[in-house]
Amino acid sequence: MSHNPEEALRVTKGIWRHVKYTQYWGIRYAVGSCDEVTTCSDASWAPGGSKSRTGITVHWGGHLIAWRSQRQTLTAFSPAEAELDALGSALQMGCKTQSIIQSIAGKHFEHQLRGDNVASILQLTDPGYHTEDQRTRHYALRCAYVRDHLEASKTKLEHCSGKELPADGLTKVLACTALGKARELLGMYEPRRSNANP
Template sequence: MTFTCPDIAYTVNKVSQFMHCPMDTYWVAVKRILGYIKSTSSHGLFLSHTTTTLLHGYTNFYWGGDVDDRKSTTGFAIYLGNHLISWSSQKQHVVSRSSTEAEYRALAVATSELTRLSSFFRDIGSFNSSTPILWCDNLSATYLNVNPIFHSRTKHMVIDFHFVRDKVHAKSLSICYVVHMIK
């Protein structure tokens, strides 16, 4: 269900973490998820014919949001034109020491998915020459790609940093800042 209903992915993930020791509160949560699925069964993702083939994505994170272990949650959504084609929400494997680090880990995961999708579309011959864009709402993480002064402060996340930076320098990815708007 989480593949076809991205809106429940985080909740299902959270409840699944306690399958080894289920309690009544988790059973109540599972019943609420099932009730939500039943009431929204007519909703879904709509794909229509479009001439836009721009591949772009959005990343976000929830820094230290898990109260049990203070690990951050990474999320991304990848679009082909106006159509959502890939998404993920997952807990990071390590505790991030800063919001910039958490966001940069999210950028690395999304960059990997954008790279995979770009390669797939190129292999089937249906990809245009425009550079994919990855939108990020953390200004510090965005600046890490162009400002080498930050490097000494980011030794604890060097692999993710170099992976994303190499894609940007090779012009196979562009990272842009998006202003987070609260309604």
């Protein structure tokens, strides 16, 4: 059911074309050092002025082990608000994954959180910033929670260029070149066109 059947059909055709094109694609995992869990988050404006979309990737030793792409529950007024919400969701997912990995491996792994929005990162790291300066109570609580949890979990928060952020490919439609870069950052490859071993 849809309010706009033509648009729903157009999007569905696009999805099926993508599925058909990528049916043989996989994710490459190689032997290497796995001493850090890295979580990346991104948020992008949704067409039509609706809620933004959050993209999250969790890497262990540079290998993608978890990801999520979902519509945000709050309507953001600015990119900083949308990115703040995404960083909060990413922190939760990353810390849970870190805990599972540590339980299995029996050792501690550092956790690093990355985002590409300078304003949201400053809100979470600048001691002079007050959470009550947020536009709504919901974002003030979110900001306070993330700041406290970053400190409690000893997670490092760093800025990363959007072009180098794996989660960027989970939030928006990308042009062909950018889509290829996003696949590379996610560790995806097509066995039929690659000589590399998975």
